[in-house]
Amino acid sequence: MKNKKYNLRLLENKVCVIVGAASVRSIGYATAALFAAHGAKLVLLDVVMNEQIAADLTTSLAHEIGHTPELIAVKCDICSAADCDKAIQAAIAQFGTIDCLVNCAGIVKSSGMLSITEQEYDTMLDVNLKGTFNICKSALKIFTTNQSGVIVNLASLAAQRGGGLVGGAHYAASKGGVISLTRSIAREFAPFGIRANVICPAMIETNMLDGLTAAQLKDVISTIPLKRVGKAIELAGSCLFLASDLSGFTTGATIDVNGGIHIH
Numbered sequence: 001m002k003n004k005k006y007n008l009r010l011l012e013n014k015v016c017v018i019v020g021a022a023s024v025r026s027i028g029y030a031t032a033a034l035f036a037a038h039g040a041k042l043v044l045l046d047v048v049m050n051e052q053i054a055a056d057l058t059t060s061l062a063h064e065i066g067h068t069p070e071l072i073a074v075k076c077d078i079c080s081a082a083d084c085d086k087a088i089q090a091a092i093a094q095f096g097t098i099d100c101l102v103n104c105a106g107i108v109k110s111s112g113m114l115s116i117t118e119q120e121y122d123t124m125l126d127v128n129l130k131g132t133f134n135i136c137k138s139a140l141k142i143f144t145t146n147q148s149g150v151i152v153n154l155a156s157l158a159a160q161r162g163g164g165l166v167g168g169a170h171y172a173a174s175k176g177g178v179i180s181l182t183r184s185i186a187r188e189f190a191p192f193g194i195r196a197n198v199i200c201p202a203m204i205e206t207n208m209l210d211g212l213t214a215a216q217l218k219d220v221i222s223t224i225p226l227k228r229v230g231k232a233i234e235l236a237g238s239c240l241f242l243a244s245d246l247s248g249f250t251t252g253a254t255i256d257v258n259g260g261i262h263i264h
């Protein structure tokens with residue numbers, strides 16, 4: 001009989017909510033594919049989700065992993081607490097429970113501090129920080145009832161080094177908040193068997209890097225010890241570790257996925 005300790009399907013039948021997975025180039029999508037390959041049932045949320053995107057994602061995931069994953073895709077704006085509650089309820093209606101939340105939703109804008117308007121600041125904080133708070137809160141309502149659950153949030157190198165290679169002060173501040181929020185969740189909910197960890201990526205090849213010119217990208221790569229940008233699947237690998245029992249004793253941690261550009 002197979003020893004369960006060495007079961008390589010790390011998320012067998014786990015219901016995993018992944019936010020920010022609408023683009024096939026995104027970290028959220030790569031995470032969805034890897035999780036489905038490890039047996040997870042997927043709840044894919046995004047503010048731009050619609051029937052066409054949902055159908056395309058299903059086809060693409062099936063092609064990638066060799067079978068059609070069990071999934072629902074729901075339009076959800078994480079800036080709205082009501083939307084988040086509704087999306088989690090849709091997951092419960094479909095699958096009966098949720099086991100894991102990976103929040104990859106986010107926006108970025110590169111601007112100097114003095115050119116960031118009040119409106120731009122509010123929008124950045126609304127999506128990246130309040131949105132993370134909202135979706136975590138909706139998931140935690142279920143996790144506390146279940147006395148188990150795992151949260152993985154995505155922050156950024158920008159929060160650690162005083163601004164982004166991409167992203168202004170408002171982006172960095174919002175991601176600093178995500179680190180603090182995740183640590184608070186980890187401490188408050190550990191007694192209920194719930195873990196929460198945060199990842200700080202840098203220079204992962206997704207739509208988010210599209211704003212850089214080829215020359216800017218070359219300059220940045222020259223400063224990365226691994227001398228390349230990261231792949232979305234390499235970020236997904238860290239999400240898999242943090243979502244699975246492999247990291248069962250890890251909570252409140254900040255994991256760097258940055259090619260060595262910030263070693264501290």
Ligand SMILES: NC(=O)c1ccc[n+]([C@@H]2O[C@H](COP(=O)([O-])OP(=O)(O)OC[C@H]3O[C@@H](n4cnc5c(N)ncnc54)[C@H](O)[C@@H]3O)[C@@H](O)[C@H]2O)c1
Binds near residue numbers: 021045046077107
């Ligand atoms: N790519 C990088 O180099 C990098 C570096 C540091 C941090 N990050 C972080 O990683 C996460 C994933 O980024 P990505 O590179 O895959 O970007 P991406 O732009 O490909 O994906 C982000 C997704 O979030 C969705 N989204 C935006 N606002 C939303 C809202 N209000 N509600 C729900 N969904 C919303 C978008 O529609 C998009 O599909 C983000 O939080 C980003 O800040 C990325």
